[in-house]
Amino acid sequence: MRRGQTILLNCLAVIAAGLFLWLAKDSFDGYKIQILNLIAINIILALSLNLIYGFTGLFSLGHAGFMAIGAYVCSILIMTPDQKDMLFILEPAYDWVQNAHLPFLAAVIAGGLAAALAGVIVGYPLLRLGDDYLGIATLGFAEIVRVLANNFPRLTNGALGFKGIPDYANLWWNFGWCLVTLYVIVRLLQSNTGNVLKAIRDDEAAARAMGVNVFRYKLLSFSVGAFFAGVGGALLASLLTTIDPKMFLFTLTFNILMIVVAGGLGSLSGTIMAGIGITVMLEWLRVVENPVDLFGFELPGVPGMRMVVFSLALIMIILFRREGLMGMRELSWQSLTRVFSRGKA
Amino acid sequence: MNLAMFIQHMLNSLTLGSLYALVAIGYTMVYGILRLINFAHSEMFMLGAYFVFWGITLGHLPWPVAMAIAIAVTATLGVIVDQVAYRPLRDAPRISALISSIGVSFFLQNVAIVFFQAIPREVYRPKWLEDPIITHGVRILPLTLFVPLLSLALMLVLIWIVYRTKAGLGMRAISKDIETSYLMGVPVNRIIALTFGIGTALAAASGIMWALRYPQLQPIMGTIPGFKAFIAAVFGGIGSIPGAVIGGLALGFIEIMTVAFFPDLAGYRDAFAFVLLILVLMVKPTGLLGERLEDKV
Numbered sequence A: 001m002r003r004g005q006t007i008l009l010n011c012l013a014v015i016a017a018g019l020f021l022w023l024a025k026d027s028f029d030g031y032k033i034q035i036l037n038l039i040a041i042n043i044i045l046a047l048s049l050n051l052i053y054g055f056t057g058l059f060s061l062g063h064a065g066f067m068a069i070g071a072y073v074c075s076i077l078i079m080t081p082d083q084k085d086m087l088f089i090l091e092p093a094y095d096w097v098q099n100a101h102l103p104f105l106a107a108v109i110a111g112g113l114a115a116a117l118a119g120v121i122v123g124y125p126l127l128r129l130g131d132d133y134l135g136i137a138t139l140g141f142a143e144i145v146r147v148l149a150n151n152f153p154r155l156t157n158g159a160l161g162f163k164g165i166p167d168y169a170n171l172w173w174n175f176g177w178c179l180v181t182l183y184v185i186v187r188l189l190q191s192n193t194g195n196v197l198k199a200i201r202d203d204e205a206a207a208r209a210m211g212v213n214v215f216r217y218k219l220l221s222f223s224v225g226a227f228f229a230g231v232g233g234a235l236l237a238s239l240l241t242t243i244d245p246k247m248f249l250f251t252l253t254f255n256i257l258m259i260v261v262a263g264g265l266g267s268l269s270g271t272i273m274a275g276i277g278i279t280v281m282l283e284w285l286r287v288v289e290n291p292v293d294l295f296g297f298e299l300p301g302v303p304g305m306r307m308v309v310f311s312l313a314l315i316m317i318i319l320f321r322r323e324g325l326m327g328m329r330e331l332s333w334q335s336l337t338r339v340f341s342r343g344k345a
Numbered sequence B: 001m002n003l004a005m006f007i008q009h010m011l012n013s014l015t016l017g018s019l020y021a022l023v024a025i026g027y028t029m030v031y032g033i034l035r036l037i038n039f040a041h042s043e044m045f046m047l048g049a050y051f052v053f054w055g056i057t058l059g060h061l062p063w064p065v066a067m068a069i070a071i072a073v074t075a076t077l078g079v080i081v082d083q084v085a086y087r088p089l090r091d092a093p094r095i096s097a098l099i100s101s102i103g104v105s106f107f108l109q110n111v112a113i114v115f116f117q118a119i120p121r122e123v124y125r126p127k128w129l130e131d132p133i134i135t136h137g138v139r140i141l142p143l144t145l146f147v148p149l150l151s152l153a154l155m156l157v158l159i160w161i162v163y164r165t166k167a168g169l170g171m172r173a174i175s176k177d178i179e180t181s182y183l184m185g186v187p188v189n190r191i192i193a194l195t196f197g198i199g200t201a202l203a204a205a206s207g208i209m210w211a212l213r214y215p216q217l218q219p220i221m222g223t224i225p226g227f228k229a230f231i232a233a234v235f236g237g238i239g240s241i242p243g244a245v246i247g248g249l250a251l252g253f254i255e256i257m258t259v260a261f262f263p264d265l266a267g268y269r270d271a272f273a274f275v276l277l278i279l280v281l282m283v284k285p286t287g288l289l290g291e292r293l294e295d296k297v
Helices: A003-027 A030-055 A063-078 A081-087 A095-099 A104-126 A131-151 A171-190 A192-202 A204-209 A214-240 A250-263 A268-289 A305-320 A333-344 B003-034 B041-057 B063-089 B094-116 B142-164 B166-176 B178-183 B188-213 B223-236 B241-261 B263-283
Strands: A292-294 A297-299 B133-135 B138-140
Touching: A003 A030, A003 A171, A003 A333, A030 A063, A030 A171, A030 A192, A030 A214, A030 A250, A030 A268, A063 A104, A063 A131, A063 A214, A063 A250, A081 A095, A104 A131, A104 A171, A104 A214, A104 B263, A131 A250, A131 B094, A131 B223, A131 B263, A171 A192, A171 A214, A171 A268, A192 A204, A192 A214, A204 A214, A250 A268, A250 A305, A250 B094, A268 A305, A305 B063, A305 B094, B003 B041, B003 B138, B003 B142, B003 B166, B003 B188, B003 B223, B003 B241, B041 B063, B041 B094, B041 B188, B041 B223, B063 B094, B063 B188, B138 B142, B142 B166, B142 B188, B142 B241, B166 B178, B166 B188, B178 B188, B188 B223, B223 B241, B223 B263, B241 B263
Parallel strands: none
Antiparallel strands: A292 A297, B133 B138
């Protein structure tokens, strides 16, 4: 397939998606729109984790930490000084926190940049570690971020967190950022840099022997991933309009990891499909937590059952379909046309 | 700070440290053999404590019996988890088993939330553990003596198993080279199961004593002690049992003393261990007593 055709089809797909959103905006109820929003944000987060883990082989469990940084920075910037006056009741905010104010787009970018900066700072010492150790150390980083958020009342309002964050994050913003994320990561992976990242994942020692500055590329992938994790966190904060340190527990990282593993480590299209599937499933599973009426018998809802089913699903995937939905393959226009032409013949 | 206070803090840190050490031993044994961070280990800690609680309130068992049964049941559960969730992944990339263990950890934690409810429960403490002994101005709970002594006894049994029995020889052989051990006729799967059993039993014992010390049960109680114990294992050099003990004691000491001397930093207590971890990994990636890992090419 020629390059021009691919670009045309990509544009058509984006327009179709835009049309769908435009229709959805008016005809869906608020709950469904919220799920669509969450799908977009989860895809952003999962794509960024897949870049770090699936394509570069860096086992990072620190996504919740980057998200927290993005969410806090963005929230501080989009809340008006008056709002912050009302909000900081434990202790008054620092002056520079109190007076900082930026439009939404700039605030989201600032959140992403702050997360990326944190990625560089923690990546610098940690990325020399082997896979398991890196996982546990990045998990430690996320935990440190959370403890700091809990103990800096003048910056983060301590355990109370923020309420009433302006809800700018609508379908357009979320899916817009989703598109940007996808575009940047696809371009990054298609470039020579992408090949180097995959080489590092497949055999780090060999890549080093070929003269690749392994560390620099790892740091690049890690901080780009951190940037989009920060963006995802920022959008999430504005979507939910409330954040507190408890939100950024390891469970959050776990949900994103689940999407990446289910979609296939090293497959962007798999990540997108799993992002949609798992977000919907997580919502749908709320059914098991509510009372169910079964042929006249009232089955009591079981709180917590949702995560039981969810974690069981992760174990099943890793035991029986280790490579996830797509493995390391991608869905492309070419493979789609092949499927259709086979159908005709 | 006078001497009496200092002794009291020392005893406290010994108690906390030996609890960390017991959990750390389980991490280190499993890592030594399978190169797997068993995230589900901290849930074993929690389940052990709950099983004792059940034994006493529902089964009306006396303390020592309930404790022995709970440890045995949890150890069995640890072996089952290995058989179901890790054994099919022995030949898979190591990260698969790690993700599986995260899944198991979340699964057990949420099952606990469903069955035991998320609200914290109070733990009944036997009277003889609570009456303080006061000598020379030092107020000692029998508990602060009981915990390190029982831990010490368990560790001595463990060291005897690992260094004086045939099964222990098998463990040490497998941790050196699993394939060769297999070829030499070591019953690898049985020994791995035994390792999980022993490690889990120690975690359960630790969880039970933890519940006695902070008389409360909740489904997430294993998470933070579990992470800290893992850090203790890394600190001491993962794969080394003496390292796990030293790491656990050191972590308990640092934590108690930091809070005692700098009460302002108490809020950062849980982050402290992680900062320590990152520092240790940067300076000495294999820990205090860890062996040098060769770069595989």
